[in-house]
Amino acid sequence: MSASRPRAAKAAEMSALHERLERTWATPPGLWGWLTTVDHKLVGRRYVVTGFVFFVLGGILALLMRAQLARPESGLIDADRYNQIFSMHGTTMMFLFAVPIMEAMAVYLVPLMCGTRAIAFPRLNAFSYWVYLAGGTMIWIAFLLNVGPETGWFSYVPLAGPEFSPGKRTDFWAQMITFTEVAALAVAVELIATILKQRAPGMTLARMPLFLWAMLVTSFMVVFAMPAVMLSSSFLISDRLIGTHFYNPAEGGDPLLWQHLFWFFGHPEVYIIFMPALGMVSHITATFSRRTVFAYPIMVLALVATGFLAFGLWVHHMFATGLPRLGNSFYTSASMMIAIPSGVQIFCWIATMFDGKPRFATPLLFVLGFIVTFVLGGLTGVMLASVPLDLQVHDTYFVVAHFHYVLIGGAVFPLFGAVYYWFPKFTGRLLNETAGKWNFWLFFAGFHLTFFPMHILGLIGMPRRIYTYRAEMEWGGWNLAATAGAFLIAVSAVMFVINVAAALRRPRTAGANPWQASGLEWATGSPPPAYNFIYLPVVAGREPLWEEGETRPVMEGLSSSEREILCTSVVEAEPDMRHPMPDNTLWPLLAALSTTALFIGSVFNEWALVWGAIPLTACLIGWFWPVGTPRRKEAAA
Amino acid sequence: MSGYRIVGDVSPLADHGFGSRSLMWWGVVGFIMIEGAAFLLGCAAYVFLIGHTQPWGAGHLPPSLLWGSAFTGLLLLSDAPNAWLSRRAHAMDERVTRTGLVVMSVAGVLLLAVRAFEFTALNAKWDQDAYGSIVWALMLMHTVHLITDLADTMLLAIFVHTHEMDGGRYSDVTDNCLYWHFVVITWLPIYALVYWSPRVLG
Numbered sequence: 001m002s003a004s005r006p007r008a009a010k011a012a013e014m015s016a017l018h019e020r021l022e023r024t025w026a027t028p029p030g031l032w033g034w035l036t037t038v039d040h041k042l043v044g045r046r047y048v049v050t051g052f053v054f055f056v057l058g059g060i061l062a063l064l065m066r067a068q069l070a071r072p073e074s075g076l077i078d079a080d081r082y083n084q085i086f087s088m089h090g091t092t093m094m095f096l097f098a099v100p101i102m103e104a105m106a107v108y109l110v111p112l113m114c115g116t117r118a119i120a121f122p123r124l125n126a127f128s129y130w131v132y133l134a135g136g137t138m139i140w141i142a143f144l145l146n147v148g149p150e151t152g153w154f155s156y157v158p159l160a161g162p163e164f165s166p167g168k169r170t171d172f173w174a175q176m177i178t179f180t181e182v183a184a185l186a187v188a189v190e191l192i193a194t195i196l197k198q199r200a201p202g203m204t205l206a207r208m209p210l211f212l213w214a215m216l217v218t219s220f221m222v223v224f225a226m227p228a229v230m231l232s233s234s235f236l237i238s239d240r241l242i243g244t245h246f247y248n249p250a251e252g253g254d255p256l257l258w259q260h261l262f263w264f265f266g267h268p269e270v271y272i273i274f275m276p277a278l279g280m281v282s283h284i285t286a287t288f289s290r291r292t293v294f295a296y297p298i299m300v301l302a303l304v305a306t307g308f309l310a311f312g313l314w315v316h317h318m319f320a321t322g323l324p325r326l327g328n329s330f331y332t333s334a335s336m337m338i339a340i341p342s343g344v345q346i347f348c349w350i351a352t353m354f355d356g357k358p359r360f361a362t363p364l365l366f367v368l369g370f371i372v373t374f375v376l377g378g379l380t381g382v383m384l385a386s387v388p389l390d391l392q393v394h395d396t397y398f399v400v401a402h403f404h405y406v407l408i409g410g411a412v413f414p415l416f417g418a419v420y421y422w423f424p425k426f427t428g429r430l431l432n433e434t435a436g437k438w439n440f441w442l443f444f445a446g447f448h449l450t451f452f453p454m455h456i457l458g459l460i461g462m463p464r465r466i467y468t469y470r471a472e473m474e475w476g477g478w479n480l481a482a483t484a485g486a487f488l489i490a491v492s493a494v495m496f497v498i499n500v501a502a503a504l505r506r507p508r509t510a511g512a513n514p515w516q517a518s519g520l521e522w523a524t525g526s527p528p529p530a531y532n533f534i535y536l537p538v539v540a541g542r543e544p545l546w547e548e549g550e551t552r553p554v555m556e557g558l559s560s561s562e563r564e565i566l567c568t569s570v571v572e573a574e575p576d577m578r579h580p581m582p583d584n585t586l587w588p589l590l591a592a593l594s595t596t597a598l599f600i601g602s603v604f605n606e607w608a609l610v611w612g613a614i615p616l617t618a619c620l621i622g623w624f625w626p627v628g629t630p631r632r633k634e635a636a637a
Numbered sequence: 638m639s640g641y642r643i644v645g646d647v648s649p650l651a652d653h654g655f656g657s658r659s660l661m662w663w664g665v666v667g668f669i670m671i672e673g674a675a676f677l678l679g680c681a682a683y684v685f686l687i688g689h690t691q692p693w694g695a696g697h698l699p700p701s702l703l704w705g706s707a708f709t710g711l712l713l714l715s716d717a718p719n720a721w722l723s724r725r726a727h728a729m730d731e732r733v734t735r736t737g738l739v740v741m742s743v744a745g746v747l748l749l750a751v752r753a754f755e756f757t758a759l760n761a762k763w764d765q766d767a768y769g770s771i772v773w774a775l776m777l778m779h780t781v782h783l784i785t786d787l788a789d790t791m792l793l794a795i796f797v798h799t800h801e802m803d804g805g806r807y808s809d810v811t812d813n814c815l816y817w818h819f820v821v822i823t824w825l826p827i828y829a830l831v832y833w834s835p836r837v838l839g
Contacts, residue, residue, distance in 0.1 A: 009641035120660055189667030197660055201645070223667065227675035231682070235774070243764035244773075246682070252690040252767035257682060264678070535641055554641045557648030566647050567660060577651045579660050580805070621792060626806065 008551065009535065017534055020560040025117065025530035027584060036584040038122035039530060043129050044108030045426060050129075051101030054136055058092035059493060061085050063486055066450075070483035072471040082467035083150040084169075088143050090153025091173065094269065095180045096136045098411055099222075102276035103187040105418060106215045108426065110191055112521035112528060113209050115200030115537040117558075117565050118581045120193035121186075123588045123623060128186040130592030135179020138600060142172040149173035152465065154262055155236070157247040157255045162240045171240055171603045177233040178599055181226045188222035191215050198565060199573040200520060201555060202539035209519050209542075210293060213300050214279025217307040218272055224311070225268035232261035242606050256321060263314035270403075271310040274374075274410035275303065278345060280418040281367050285349045287421070287517040288364040289356025292543055294348045302341035302348075309338040319387050320394045328387050335385030339378055346371060362436030366417030369444045370409060377405025380455070395465075398458025404451045416443070416496070421515070423500075428508030428526045435499040442492035449485025453478040518543035523552065536566055539573075587623035594619050653804030655727050655811055665812045669819045672782065676823045679778055683771045683830050687838060694761075694768050694835030701758035705832045708751045709824065715744040716821045723814035726807045734802070734810055738794035741817070745787035752780055759831075768835075775827045782820050789813055 027037040037043065064085055068077045077085065111119045119125050142148050150169050151160040160170045195216045199208065208216075235246040236258065245251035247258050286293045293299055315323060315331040349371065358364060380402040384390050393399060416439070424430050457478050462469065469475050513522035520537050521528075522545055535554030541547040555575070558564045563581035568574055594616040601608025656662055687693045722737030756776065761769035793813055797806065 005646065006642045006644045009643055014641075121664055124664075185671055189664055189671070192667055193660055193663040197663055223670045224674045227671055228678050231675055231678050235682075235770075238763075238770070238774075244770035245764070245767040246686075246770050246774075248767065249689075251765075252686065253770070254686065254689055254767075257685055260685070261678065261682065535643065536647065538644055551640050551642035553644045555645040555647055556643050557646040557650075566650075567654070567658065570657070575645070575647050575650060576658055577654045578647060580652070617788065624789075624792065626796065626800070626809075 006553070009554070009556075014534060017560055018529070021531040021534065022529065024560060024563055027530065033584065035589055036586050038118075038126050038582060038584055038588070040107050040111050040119035040122060040125060041528060041530075041532075043122075043125050044104055044106075047104030047107055047129050047132070048101060048426075050133060050136070051097050051104050054092050054096040055101070056493070056497075057140065058089050058097055059490065061089040061092065063490055065089065066483040066486040068467060069469075069479045071480065072469055072473070072476050074468055077467065079467045080150070083465075084143060084146075084148040086465055087149040087152050087155075087173070088139070091139065091149055091176065092136075093407075094153055094273075095176065096132075096139075098273040098407065099184055099269070100132055100180070101415065102218070102273060102411070103184060103191070105280070105415075105422075106191055106211075106218075106276060107187060109422065109521055110194055110212060110215055111198070112425070112524065112532060113212055113519055114194060114198050115203065115520040115523070115533060115539070116194065116198040117532045118563065119190050120198060121190045123582050123585060124186050125190050127588035127592050128183040128190075130589050131179055131186075131595055132183035134592060134596040135176050135183070135599075138179065138596070139172055139176040142169070147172060149176075154266060155233075157236065157239075157258045160236060161247055161255075165240075168603060171237055174233040174237040174240075175599050175603055177229055179596075181230045182595070184222055185226055188219040188226075191219040192223070195219075196570045197567045199568055200537045200539045201566070201568055201573055201575050203520075203568075203573045205571050205573075206297075207539060207542045209279075210282035210296070210299055210303075211276070211279030213303050214275050214282075217303050218275045221268050221272050221275070221307050221310060225265045225272065227265075228261050229265035229269075232258055232265070235261075237603075241603075256318070259318050259321065260314070263317045264311075267314040267317065268310045270406065271306060273407060274414075275306065277370070277411045277414035277418075278303065280414045280421075281349060281370060283517070283519065284363045284367050284414075284417050284421050285352050286356075286543075287515050288361055288367075289353045289358045291352060291356035292518075294351035294355060296542065299345060299348055302344045305341040306338060309334060309341070313338065316385055316390070319390045332385050332387060336382055339382055342374075342378060346375060361420075362431070362433060362440055363417040363421040365437065365440045366413050366420065369440060369447075370413035370417070373405055373409025373413060373444075373447065377402060377407075377409045381406060393458050395463055396458035397454040397462045397464055400464050401451050401454035401458060404454070408447060408451075413443075416440070422521075423503070424510035424514050425521055425526050425528070427504065428510050429503045429506050430510050430514060431499050431503050435495060435502075439492050439495045439499060442488055442495065446485045446488030446490075446492055449488060450482045451485070453481045453485075457482075513545065518546040520544055585623070587619060591616065591619040591623055651804070653808050655808050659808045659812070661809060661812050662815070665816055669816065673819070673823065676778065676827070679771075679775055680826055680830060683775060683834075686767050686771050687834065690766070690768055693838040695839070696766070697768060697835070698760040699835040699839060700755070700760055700772070700832050702832060704751060704755040704758050705828060708748060708755055709828050711744075711748055711751060712821055712824055715741070715748065716818065718744065719814050719817045719821075723811050726810035726814070729802070729804065729807050731797075731802050734807065735794075735797050738790060738797060738810065742787065742791045742794050745783070745790055749780075749783060749787060752783060772831055775831055779820075779824055779827055782823070786813070786816050786820050789816070 027033040027039050027042060068074050107119060107125060147169050151165055155170060155173060158164055195212050238244040239247055245253040247253045247255050282293050312334040313331060315327060316335045319328055384402055420431050420436055457475055462475050510526045512524060512526055523537055524533050535556055538553040538555055558566060558578060563583060564578050565581055566575055567577045567579045569576050598608060598612030598616055601612050718737060718740050722741060725733035725737060759772055761772055763770050763773035790813060793810060
């Protein structure tokens with residue numbers, strides 16, 4: 001490290017540096033730039049927009065279901081179409097919206113919060129987006145062509161097996177799993193490497209923002225949970241296409257193998273969805289309460305504990321399958337135990353607000369909505385952890401109510417808050433606050449009007465996944481209320497879209513840090529330049545922008561003529577080495593197209609796995625073939 | 638905040654590193670964790686299915702020990718030049734790195750040939766019963782990793798013979814060696830399950 005510092009950065013020097021960095025890191029304009037970019041901000045932004053498109057599509061399906069169920073014996077939708085609609089709704093919301101959009105927010109925000117110029121493995125990041133887009137498009141085209149999935153989002157066998165789900169519907173579903181899991185796993189690896197190796201000098205693990213902690217734990221969960229669903233769906237599609245017998249009890253297989261593998265993924269999946277949201281809530285709460293989050297170490301421990309406990313709960317989805325009693329008791333206690341770290345975090349956020357000076361802007365309103373809704377969902381979760389109660393309400397609307405409370409309450413409320421909070425960073429513009437408050441209150445009222453009656457419907461015996469019911473069941477009133485609530489949510493969503501559209505027409509006047517927040521993402525322009533930070537930020541505490549004095553401490557010395565980032569040590573974030581970063585390239589898109597051909601081809605012919613591997617291998621060779629001059633020689637010169 | 642205070646210069650820092658210092662190492666370890674989880678779950682599925690057929694592998698001869706054991710022996714042997722290559726690449730020894738990658742490519746091709754014979758001697762088809770299905774699943778999972786690493790090794794071998802080396806490439810070679818360790822280690826439980834469990838439990 002040079003000894004001739006500190007010194008002040010001069011304006012002329014910064015202007016020249018800005019121009020050089022812009023040339024090195026910029027994405028070229030036009031279609032070519034759009035297809036070849038590896039900028040995490042551009043990829044992250046299109047990931048977020050695509051995720052919201054799938055949210056709207058999944059929401060439209062929800063409205064169709066609610067329209068059908070609004071009155072008894074409605075003939076709006078027939079049974080077969082209804083099966084596809086609820087399967088697509090769950091599939092879209094879980095696999096195409098919830099997980100991807102949380103990772104998408106992280107793809108955009110994590111490098112900025114780390115104070116680095118790029119995400120780790122930026123080409124893999126671009127590949128991940130294209131594969132995700134291809135998988136989502138494939139399943140929606142299949143649905144529109146009447147070959148959409150029909151056996152629910154968890155596709156239980158034998159219903160999803162070759163005997164009861166003939167044709168290609170479930171095959172497309174199984175391949176959609178492969179697409180989305182490949183995409184999610186790729187992002188998880190990028191985030192782990194970015195968070196552990198690319199943090200700003202001085203940002204020790206003990207100073208890391210809580211969103212980074214949340215994404216680190218989430219990414220490890222993705223790494224260990226998602227292989228289970230890839231394995232189970234591969235077994236499923238091979239049972240269907242090449243006559244294997246993994247799930248066929250007549251030949252030594254077992255349908256419960258599907259349930260074990262699926263829920264080994266499926267339960268952590270819930271936490272994979274809402275753990276990033278917990279990180280978002282911490283940032284919003286701190287900023288709008290004007291104080292650091294209460295009990296930071298406890299918050300970190302709670303996140304890590306939740307990550308571990310989430311893998312010990314999967315059997316609570318299988319209480320009705322007749323497992324041994326001792327096993328049931330174990331999973332009951334584990335399910336109740338996970339309420340502890342979740343509860344601890346809730347208390348910490350309340351303490352943060354109580355001890356701070358809360359300003360109830362739209363993002364904080366969504367946080368309050370999250371706390372109320374998620375606590376209610378958590379309470380029914382504790383109820384469902386009890387085997388006798390679970391057996392009574394298994395497969396009823398009580399369960400539907402519960403998981404919408406935890407998933408929408410736990411993830412969608414914070415996500416909307418996060419969009420209001422980080423929208424100026426993404427776009428340089430603030431969303432309208434009045435419209436935001438309407439958006440929140442309509443969403444909050446609509447949500448509870450939709451889903452609270454479902455608890456009662458479940459308790460009075462309405463099973464989930466039925467396409468209609470008879471009038472004498474006396475479920476009509478509660479269902480009508482739920483339908484009215486669903487349309488209220490739709491009005492709220494339309495208001496959100498209008499708010500976003502109107503904001504995008506206004507000039508970029510938000511400024512670098514409109515909320516006076518403390519994280520490094522607010523230490524650069526809104527939207528940030530292609531290279532993120534003109535100098536490398538240096539961190540001396542948990543809330544860097546609240547702690548700095550007259551000038552901001554930074555480091556210089558990365559190349560401005562080629563893409564380069566700084567790697568720091570894992571625990572202490574000490575500067576360690578400079579690392580090259582790839583330029584924009586078409587290979588990720590080509591590799592994603594080859595992957596798409598391979599996956600879709602294999603739905604029709606298993607040999608596509610072999611022939612499809614040839615173009616894919618060619619693309620991967622093109623991708624990995626090192627380019628550029630040897631760096632050691634250049635350094636010596 | 639009125640401006641920047643430059644407190645350090647990172648330009649003297651190294652432009653490459655080995656092991657956990659390198660970003661690529663974290664990528665390789667990330668994928669090892671993912672694939673390791675898949676192997677563990679695949680083995681767990683195998684053990685789960687054992688309880689469903691009494692005795693295990695009924696109606697089949699166990700897979701022939703000849704090719705499976707030959708593969709295991711060769712695979713374990715291959716890890717010696719692999720470890721040697723990793724050490725020499727770390728020392729940035731150009732000559733040995735080039736030779737070592739060719740040796741490992743040849744080892745990979747040989748192993749793949751033995752693996753092909755293994756498939757002919759499993760004594761079960763994937764579509765006969767769940768036993769056959771899970772045996773083929775584990776074998777295919779491992780074979781895909783064998784092919785992937787062989788392709789990567791050959792690509793590196795071609796590259797180092799046609800280009801000048803730099804620190805980053807040596808680091809890539811050590812990461813590739815790490816992945817080969819993984820391919821070796823994951824085979825051992827699969828070998829035990831596929832080749833020995835039908836003999837012990839059958």
